[in-house]
Amino acid sequence: MEISALTRSVVKSNHAVIAPDGYINSKVPGWNNCTVNVIINEQMGARLCQTIITAQANCTLSGTTKQSQIFFYIIEGAATAVVNTTSQLLTKGQFVYVPVEHTYAFTDVVEGTQILTFHKVFEPLAGVENPPVLFGDAATVPAPEYLGDPALRLQVLLPDDLRFDMAVNIFTYDSGGHLPMVETHIMEHGLLYLQGQGVYMLDHQWYPIKKGDSIWMAPYCQQWFTAMGKEPAVYIYYKNVNRFPTVV
Numbered sequence: 426m427e428i429s430a431l432t433r434s435v436v437k438s439n440h441a442v443i444a445p446d447g448y449i450n451s452k453v454p455g456w457n458n459c460t461v462n463v464i465i466n467e468q469m470g471a472r473l474c475q476t477i478i479t480a481q482a483n484c485t486l487s488g489t490t491k492q493s494q495i496f497f498y499i500i501e502g503a504a505t506a507v508v509n510t511t512s513q514l515l516t517k518g519q520f521v522y523v524p525v526e527h528t529y530a531f532t533d534v535v536e537g538t539q540i541l542t543f544h545k546v547f548e549p550l551a552g553v554e555n556p557p558v559l560f561g562d563a564a565t566v567p568a569p570e571y572l573g574d575p576a577l578r579l580q581v582l583l584p585d586d587l588r589f590d591m592a593v594n595i596f597t598y599d600s601g602g603h604l605p606m607v608e609t610h611i612m613e614h615g616l617l618y619l620q621g622q623g624v625y626m627l628d629h630q631w632y633p634i635k636k637g638d639s640i641w642m643a644p645y646c647q648q649w650f651t652a653m654g655k656e657p658a659v660y661i662y663y664k665n666v667n668r669f670p671t672v673v
């Protein structure tokens with residue numbers, strides 16, 4: 426018998442593990458006929474927002490970005506994304522980046538489609554143009570070895586240049602692969618497991634993690650991961666980049 430008083434989810438001051446068993450739906454204006462789970466946001470001390478949208482019949486999403494840019498990634502299913510005048514069918518693994526002050530719409534969203542979003546307040550950089558709308562496909566993004574370890578591959582989905590103040594990457598670990606060190610860094614992460622399982626160390630606590638789980642790591646939350654099981658572990662994650670790190 427399952428015991429409903431137990432969960433793997435935890436919410437701490439500098440990290441959180443959110444498993445789907447605790448989801449409670451939110452209603453978001455402009456996002457219709459879907460469930461929306463707000464996984465990470467400023468209420469927990471984060472400086473990003475991460476949501477997961479699950480489409481019901483006749484789902485449509487529309488809005489205009491204001492201070493925040495939005496990255497949409499199709500976890501499962503299909504939808505047509507329209508940004509300004511460009512319209513593109515997006516299927517599993519495909520994505521669209523919507524900069525600030527742009528209008529977007531998703532139509533023909535197949536029932537059951539799941540969409541991951543990362544939102545960040547954009548920090549303009551004097552003398553550098555704002556980033557453009559960008560459609561992409563993870564399947565066509567190169568997956569080089571990470572730090573010379575063939576068990577680890579890192580895909581960088583957004584251009585790595587000063588126009589962008591956020592990165593979205595996909596990290597693949599063969600079973601037994603692990604981060605080469607405990608990372609201790611100022612950048613923040615929001616993360617969703619797309620495949621497999623493993624053990625994450627967050628702030629010196631150990632968590633079993635699997636497909637469908639999300640993690641928030643605040644700046645300086647120490648982090649390490651090893652993959653387990655019979656298939657590679659894959660996660661997609663957000664990171665703030667390319668801006669002056671402090672106001673001091």
Ligand code: UGY
Nearest residue numbers: 596608612614648649664
């Ligand atoms: O980019 C990163 O900081 C990445 N290596 N962190 C992580 O996977 N937890």
Ligand code: MN
Nearest residue numbers: 608610614648
């Ligand atoms: Mn990191």
